[in-house]
Amino acid sequence: MPSTTFAPVTPTRRDAQPEGAAPTQVVGPLTPHLYAPDALRPLRAKEHFLKADSFVELHTHPWPQLTFSTRGVIRLSTEDGSYIVPPSRALWVPADMAHSITLIEDAELRTVYLHSWLGPGWEKCEVLEISPLLRALMLALDTTPDGLPPADPHAAQRERWIAPLLVDELERATQIRIDVPLPADKRLRQLCETLLRNPAGRATLAERAEAIGASERTVARLFRDQLGTSWQQWRQQAVLAHALPLLARGMAVSQVASASGYATDSAFCAMFKAATGQSPTAFQHKRKG
Structure with missing residues (x-):
């Protein structure tokens, strides 16, 4: 027992x-x-x-x-x-x-x-x-x-x-498999969790690095060493994990794009299609079907 x-x-x-x-x-x-x-x-x-x-x-x-x-x-x-x-x-x-x-x-x-x-x-x-x-x-x-x-x-x-x-x-x-890996390094984890709490934030990697007291080059190296990926690839995975449930609930693509930190719907749709092989609208229609 x-x-x-x-x-x-x-x-x-x-x-x-x-x-x-x-x-x-x-x-x-x-x-x-x-x-x-x-x-x-x-x-x-x-x-x-x-x-x-x-x-x-x-x-x-x-x-x-x-x-x-x-x-x-x-x-x-x-x-x-x-x-x-x-x-x-x-x-x-x-x-x-x-x-x-x-x-x-x-x-x-x-x-x-x-x-x-x-x-x-x-x-x-x-x-x-x-x-x-x-x-x-x-x-x-x-x-x-x-x-x-x-x-x-x-x-x-x-x-x-x-x-x-x-x-x-x-x-x-x-x-x-839509989990978002997190690093052991305290500074990098702080950066990652800040983005997870606010995916709509549009700060650059340099700005995010400065916020944790590191250089952009150091942060880029930490992503490779700790997570085996680049900042851009990790951010895309984090954004997808955030966006998929919103799309599945029927939220408008424009709202999901904004909530995911994209300035335009087209940029969000291009990222989504490159990552999943389908557009956000097609994903929603498939869910309804």
Whole structure:
């Protein structure tokens, strides 16, 4: 049986109060210790309604989780990367992996904790498409914390019945590779997280380098050494991760272009087509189909 203790991680300055962001609300890790899964209750679910720009501090727990939202887009960050999670997707987070969450929009945040012997053996975060069945299974779980009687008196029995089907559906889910890698170097990570918090910012690399006390040449070298990519390639990946959920929700291409830091729709469309092989409009029509 996994321990029911919960180990918060003391956030660094960038995690506690990101430079240039000023979250409207910084909250603790949303009491995972009140939803610890065990042999009798192998699945535990919780829900929280949070406002845009809320920031859930870096934390960890000894069981894996699925994070998703029924409405609103969130961003979950680990030491290795950042993941945009719209309502059509869920994010698998392995046990003992430190993570924080930023609310991009007002969102109904849902989390499903799994007993340590359940679920795939994935050692990295995985972004998954949510099938109708997977969504129904996750939403069917009782969300009452420990210390209170469950809303459903048969919650524990239902969780044991749902567990094998939910895991099977997880393993069948389509995995999506749109994570944005983050560097270990503190200065470069500060630069990357500043862009992730504000993709619409149009500062040049030289200006961003100056903000972290480095030269443009040094930052360009750090991108190559730390992430194996150029600044332009990394920025494009970050912009795509931000733009795809907005397009999938039907936001106008012009609005997405502006929110992604592009001065013109045509420049955004050219980038999008070069990266994905289709125009933003074609992507939206395919989603509707």
